[in-house]
Amino acid sequence: MTPVVMAAAETAAATGSTGEQVTFWICGTLAVVGALGLILSRKTVHSALFVALTMINLAVLFVTNGAPFLGLVQVIVYTGAVMMLFLFVLMLVGVDTSDSLVETLKGQRIAALLLILGFGLMLVLVLGSALNGITAVGVAGADEAAGGNVEGLARLMFTTYLLPLEVVASLLITAALGALVLAHRERWAPRQDQAQMLKQRMARYKETGEHPGPLPNPGVLATSNAIGTPALLPDGSPTDLSIPAPLRGSVHSRIAGRPDEIEADVAEVAQIASGQETTRPEALGPVTGHEDPATEQADEQADQHADDQDGGKA
């Protein structure tokens, strides 16, 4: 255990009131704020960060309660490992997934609020009255007897709590195995090589007329050369095929792909070229996504293509 943390714990335990009270009120408030943020924020990433805030503050409270080892384990295991694991899974699942606000069960929100309010009030009142007037003995004596907090924990863990420790160890191994089994994906179809994929592509071209060559590059226009900008076909119409599947249909590609916007750009360039004043129409009307059946079909094909590639890599 680092001496700094031990010293902080000792001073907190020794000076007792004022210093500890300040710590409690700051960290306790922040912990509650983090818990509220977890519930109230629409985006899942924000929820995860709020939980991390709560956990760090709880770690500080552990230290002030005379548990410096648990405080450090809390920071390392919870905020370091568990919350980052959550963030990894969030990134895999999709950062943009936010909750729907539609109630599927009628009155569920109100019922849940009332239930939790009653439960919380009961807990607080019962605990408050039961623990009223109790003074803490403090773990300093127990730490002294064992030669330190970590030594005391270790002594208990390997004597009194030896059986639970073994059980928990086997639980950890089982959990690791379980995660391996759950995350394993069976390969149902044999792996396809390049020649087979080429044959399939040409067969699709024969049947549906799908373009067998590479997809068009992103558009490079006067307004934007971002990857969300659709390429222009030879007849001047924008095509969604040049936009990567995750961006397709997003606000960026919709704005960049507005035909009237592109026409305005072309007109502006022509005016600049002819040396006139630029008069750019500001009111271009509301942003509308252009969703025609051809685009949908292309989406599906692109998704299928991506799946094929995934299967090839796995």
Place this chain on the structure above:
Amino acid sequence: MDPSAYVILSAVLFSLGGLGVLLRRNAIVVFMSVELMLNAANLAFVSFARMHGNLDGQVIAFFVMIVAAAEVVVGLAIIMTIFRTRRSVSVDEPHLLRN
């Protein structure tokens, strides 16, 4: 400092975690709320250990942390498997585990 303040704080955090479990639909947020409840219980254990003046409560809190870590590993793997087949992590899909 009155030790019951910590226990009351842990009760408040536990209730907020329960509220998150009941209100949110995203399976990952529900899972994080469960973690919050476990953490609140840990705070209660640690402050009880301080009240009694022995380290047993801290050992129990340590075990709770280990169990929570194992739970996170398996739970997130299940969520990933469900997401792979359903393309959604909402807990509102009612017939998910039927059949």
